[in-house]
Amino acid sequence: MYNKAEALQEKEVAEKLINAADYVSARDRLIKAQQLFPSLDHIVGMLTVCDVLSASKTKIPGYDIDYYWILRLMPSCNFTDINCRHQKLHKSMIPIKNKFPGTELALKLIEDAFSVLSDADKRSAFDSKRKSSWEGYESVNEDSALGCGVSNREAVISAQIFSGYGKVSSGEISEGKKWNVEDWAPELHVNNLEEPSACSSTVNSEGNTLEEIDMPVDDEEDLNWFDQEFYNFGCTRTLECFETGQIWAAAHYQSDEPQNRRYAQINAVLTSTVVVTWLKPVPISDGERRWCDAGLPVASGPFHMDLENSEKVISPTAFSYICTWVHGITEEQFEIYPKKGEVWALYEDWDLDEWSYNRETVKGCKFKLVEFLSDFSKYLGADIAHLVKADGFNSIFQRIRSEGNHVVLHISPNNLYMLSHRVPEHRFTGGEIDGVIEGMLELDQLALPNETVNDIYSQPTSKVENSDSSNKSDCSNCNAGQVPFLSSLKPYPDSKILGPNWSPNDFIAGQVWAVYDEKDLPRHYTQINTVISSNQVRVTYLEPQPILDYEFAWKKERLPVVCGVYGATGPNVNLDRSHFSHLVRCQRSTTNPIYKVYPVKGEIWAMYKNWNNKWKQFQYENAEFDFVEILSDLSEGSGMRIAKLVEVEGCLTFFQRRQLDGFDLSRVVLQSEVVGFSHRIPAFRVPGIGQHGIPESSWHLEPNALPCKRESEA
Numbered sequence: 001m002y003n004k005a006e007a008l009q010e011k012e013v014a015e016k017l018i019n020a021a022d023y024v025s026a027r028d029r030l031i032k033a034q035q036l037f038p039s040l041d042h043i044v045g046m047l048t049v050c051d052v053l054s055a056s057k058t059k060i061p062g063y064d065i066d067y068y069w070i071l072r073l074m075p076s077c078n079f080t081d082i083n084c085r086h087q088k089l090h091k092s093m094i095p096i097k098n099k100f101p102g103t104e105l106a107l108k109l110i111e112d113a114f115s116v117l118s119d120a121d122k123r124s125a126f127d128s129k130r131k132s133s134w135e136g137y138e139s140v141n142e143d144s145a146l147g148c149g150v151s152n153r154e155a156v157i158s159a160q161i162f163s164g165y166g167k168v169s170s171g172e173i174s175e176g177k178k179w180n181v182e183d184w185a186p187e188l189h190v191n192n193l194e195e196p197s198a199c200s201s202t203v204n205s206e207g208n209t210l211e212e213i214d215m216p217v218d219d220e221e222d223l224n225w226f227d228q229e230f231y232n233f234g235c236t237r238t239l240e241c242f243e244t245g246q247i248w249a250a251a252h253y254q255s256d257e258p259q260n261r262r263y264a265q266i267n268a269v270l271t272s273t274v275v276v277t278w279l280k281p282v283p284i285s286d287g288e289r290r291w292c293d294a295g296l297p298v299a300s301g302p303f304h305m306d307l308e309n310s311e312k313v314i315s316p317t318a319f320s321y322i323c324t325w326v327h328g329i330t331e332e333q334f335e336i337y338p339k340k341g342e343v344w345a346l347y348e349d350w351d352l353d354e355w356s357y358n359r360e361t362v363k364g365c366k367f368k369l370v371e372f373l374s375d376f377s378k379y380l381g382a383d384i385a386h387l388v389k390a391d392g393f394n395s396i397f398q399r400i401r402s403e404g405n406h407v408v409l410h411i412s413p414n415n416l417y418m419l420s421h422r423v424p425e426h427r428f429t430g431g432e433i434d435g436v437i438e439g440m441l442e443l444d445q446l447a448l449p450n451e452t453v454n455d456i457y458s459q460p461t462s463k464v465e466n467s468d469s470s471n472k473s474d475c476s477n478c479n480a481g482q483v484p485f486l487s488s489l490k491p492y493p494d495s496k497i498l499g500p501n502w503s504p505n506d507f508i509a510g511q512v513w514a515v516y517d518e519k520d521l522p523r524h525y526t527q528i529n530t531v532i533s534s535n536q537v538r539v540t541y542l543e544p545q546p547i548l549d550y551e552f553a554w555k556k557e558r559l560p561v562v563c564g565v566y567g568a569t570g571p572n573v574n575l576d577r578s579h580f581s582h583l584v585r586c587q588r589s590t591t592n593p594i595y596k597v598y599p600v601k602g603e604i605w606a607m608y609k610n611w612n613n614k615w616k617q618f619q620y621e622n623a624e625f626d627f628v629e630i631l632s633d634l635s636e637g638s639g640m641r642i643a644k645l646v647e648v649e650g651c652l653t654f655f656q657r658r659q660l661d662g663f664d665l666s667r668v669v670l671q672s673e674v675v676g677f678s679h680r681i682p683a684f685r686v687p688g689i690g691q692h693g694i695p696e697s698s699w700h701l702e703p704n705a706l707p708c709k710r711e712s713e714a
Helices: 004-019 023-036 043-056 079-096 103-117 120-134 142-147 152-163 219-226 286-293 352-357 413-418 450-456 549-556 617-621 671-676 708-713
Strands: 167-169 212-214 247-250 263-269 273-281 301-314 319-322 333-336 343-347 367-372 382-389 396-399 408-411 419-423 425-427 441-443 512-516 522-531 536-541 564-567 572-576 580-583 594-597 604-608 625-630 640-647 654-657 666-669 677-680 699-701
Touching (some): 004 023, 043 079, 263 301, 263 333, 286 413, 408 413, 522 677, 671 677
Antiparallel strands (some): 247 319, 382 396, 512 522, 604 677, 640 666
């Protein structure tokens, strides 16, 4: 019968012993606590702290700390071994940082060791000093060990830690046993991070079989924490997986340094290394530019190659996964966005503007893990579901439910920089492991950020199921005591703003869409009823409900009305997906199928030139157009402010605000003038166009929504 109370008492004693620098005794207490209650929180990390601190007391004669001992590595280890072991030790201790005595010192020791051993020049200098320091010390007996400040028992413990073996012979522990330098470093299988097999007996230098005693170690559980519970993510990043032209994500997501969260294109694959060119993000908004100028990491969006930043990289441990990407507006750009089914880490309490001015905020931030339920669109954003750790597992996660329903959130394109990085996932089909059901996800622990580990592993028990649901919820309405959600995210929007090549999944009953009229301009509005096939959508046409005299006159002339009040009173028809232009932002009546449609701030609209409310059909037929950007929403008393756009010279579909003496030209449109709007034109900004001589602030207007006359003039 396990006894958690006694285990916690042993843990408290261990903490006192660590404060007294008695690391070996502290480790013994922790082992006893583990035996009393094997699932004691963070026991692996606490044992690791003891191991590292014990190893630090074993000095190189005449020199200082042996960094190979700190990382439990052989001097013959390669960069892959060093990198993997550093990550393993680092991640095991991070959850107890500032909570368990000695952890900060242990973390500093492994960081110092990694800094030296991962740098070729520093390591070479260290190896030279280490070798010369051992000269004259062909053997180390108990007295010499004590002379270095290390007891014989600590030396044995350190040797066991260094070797990775779980057993040491009693003959080797006996008083007066002489230790040769080679005795301290048995072969260690670190290349594949496999626990060396423990023999039933050990043979000494005289060839005699020595009786063994068990030396409890945490290697098995430690490796379980580091290794995956089912899927081997390492098989997806072997050297054989690399090919020229691929784009890979760097693996060091647990690092606070932004340069360790980036992408690289593979230029060449050599014997043990790859030659890469790193990618550089292309910001769009002013806030994103400030973010990049601050040197903060960018995980998603448009990128281009930083041709001045190419280097050789040791693979495969330097990379996490191969990226899916498409070319951007130019062949030189690469667009990387989350895909349906992927898991990403998002910054909690993210604030683009505030964080851009305070880089240190990112280092202290927390994260949440989410699964993308749809591909991320740079026009629409994407739907996401929050993930929590499944009970009884370290690296298996599932969607969370609140009050019986999945809570589906929506992340907009404006929140793109909220994404920290992708966490590679493996999706279960059910039955692979006891307790695992279809849809659960195993995550690559190497990609879990440090600051999220403790948070994820201490989630309150939540009701989790695997069934799908379309329920979409506002984070602000969730009880923080039940389910911790991302405060920066918004609920699924009533409308989306733009998107080419619509699929059946883009249409939901009740939405209002603009469709093309007989002049191939998006001037008619429809309400979605249902999707009847992969290419056909059942809709009801909306008809204008005139209120003012000039609205009645306009309707009498059979002229298109694109602003005002509408009712779902038109015919029901089946439309091909190619008829749809964009989702409409509108106000809806809560009791009747009545809609108000007016230009919204940030949209681009076409207006009739020289319009007045007495127009007849012939004037409409020969109309010319201005294109304007809506600067403010319509107010009943003060109207709305608009800015006129002019074509960027030599670019048929790029427009920018018209200026006079450096100032944008704008004017106010009163509510009585809104009939003069012809239609909305879907538009978006294109990142990186500045390098092609096009102002970054320019709008790219959807060619299909430009009036035919405009195209003929071009």
